[in-house]
Amino acid sequence: MRFAGIDIGSRTIELVIVNEAGQIVESRQADTGFNPQMEAGKLINGVSYDRIMATGYGRNLFEISFDAPTVTEIKTHARGARAFFPDARTVLDIGGQDSKAISMFENGRVKKFEMNDRCAAGTGKFLEIMARTLGYDIESFGLQALMAKKDLNISSMCTVFAESEVTSLIAGGQNRQEIARGLHTSVIRRAAGMINRVSSEGDIVFTGGVAKNPCMRALLAEKLGRDILVPEDPQLVGAFGAALLAGEIQ
């Protein structure tokens, strides 16, 4: 038996296939684009599986066109993180449009969760736009921020406001790396607050596309004063969790 999980997010779609032992045997990724239904269809084309479960913002669309059960990102990230790290009790997932902190009971069930407000404050989208404002590509943005000698305080979380703040800092002749570092810090400050609201115990797993950013990982560990666990491909965690849950349907 092969079980599939598809995570249709705001920026990317991930597909993960697991075997009966819950090991990942195949994974695929695509940009969501403006037609998530079509992109998801392309992604599952030619892939064999016995059952599929959908998660992410496009899950309900997928449910209608492919008649698949759905589950929320909250549950899939908890399930996926737990499979990678059995002692995990808290998950921070920062994706394209959303950031979430999830705490779990000892048995892995979701205990509490927090999400960002309706806008993209403190998410991947925020970092992407800030990187562009500073003239960095998204891959080097985190590395550049890590190289900064100090942190410049950025107080705006709203993307548009932060953009003006960054523009004035640039105009004031401030160091680009330090501005980048300040932006990372402002996102982490908010994420840490969210984590503290849901839990402060157990291992913390950082998932979602933003977890690939080395500066975000370093600052989160520093801010919380403890190690942060990051799966090899943090972007796959949602789809992986969905695949595992597909296999657990009675």
Add this chain to the structure above:
Amino acid sequence: MAKSILNKLQFISDENLIDIEQAKADGRSVIGFYCMYTPSEMAIAANAIPVPLCGTRNDPIAAAEEILPRNLCPLIKSSFGFATTGTCPFFKLSDIIIGDTTCDGKKKMFELLSRYKPTYVLQLPQNQDMFTALPFWHAELQRFRKIIEAHSGVAITEDGLRAAIRLMNRTRNSIKALMDVNKARPVLLSGSQLLEILFKVEFLADKEKGIKLMEEVIAQAHSGAFRSKTAGSGTGRRILLTGVPVGLGSDKVVKIVEQSGADVVAFENCSGYKKAFVVDEKKDPMEALAEQYLATPCSVMSPNDKRFDLLKDLIQEFSVDGVIDLTWQACHTYNVEAFGIGEFVQKTFGMPTLHLETDYAESDTEQLRVRIEAYLEML
């Protein structure tokens, strides 16, 4: 059968406006009020028609924002917008407006509203203390009585007040009986449907009509008339909605809960269970009114212990599986109280709550859906 009741309700609602216009032509006055702290008995005793005016729709908000700040509660903006755009027939028909000091935003909004209609604001005490707050509130209701008398030209007698209290008690008993229908498992009436009926009945000038209609709905609900189509399959989680009031047009959370396969079985808010009180018919009417209305467990009161008591009773009586606490954006009192509510429900029942902060716009529907579905998955 269920459909015929809703048709009837629509018919009665339309008829109601004609009734009110006719009553006005006959010299009766119409008193618009914004909050359940305003005793409608007083208007009834003066042969006037009390109508609730709270804005529950998104449509007039843009117009309101030409004057009011954008980061204000949608309920206040909607209420004000209805006034400025002239789109609320009940506002138009009102001779005077009775406001209240249930929040700072409303308080200041009423100052601006007085440019459109003669507006009187009832000053609420900040707590429910029997020795300090009650005498103050009692005096405030005496002032209210004089305002009503002056405008209606009818002297409010003790007998008139007593009769009004009896009538309103009967109305509220029907409202309670209607809401109690969903103590049954599986549910007999969907949350949306209950909301629609309560909302429309509230506007009826003829209270007897409302009582009769509610009795009819209750009887039909018990015979299972609403169950098949609207209420859930019976396997859904039973959700209690607490927090700010919801009405037609601002019921998106109720709809999402139902679309997600759960049932909203009870409303612990002022569009729901906070209305289910009884004024003591044996006491002096003014004292009884002052006491009972002051006891409203609104978050504007500090402390607001009674809300916790009511919540506890409802969670037990309706044997709910989960509690969703709704706050309109910028409603500071409910927003701050949410922390204590979450803690209380967790401690007392070992049940997590979901706190949602939103407004009347549909823009965050999908974000809300994630939160609501994730919450239902947790239960």
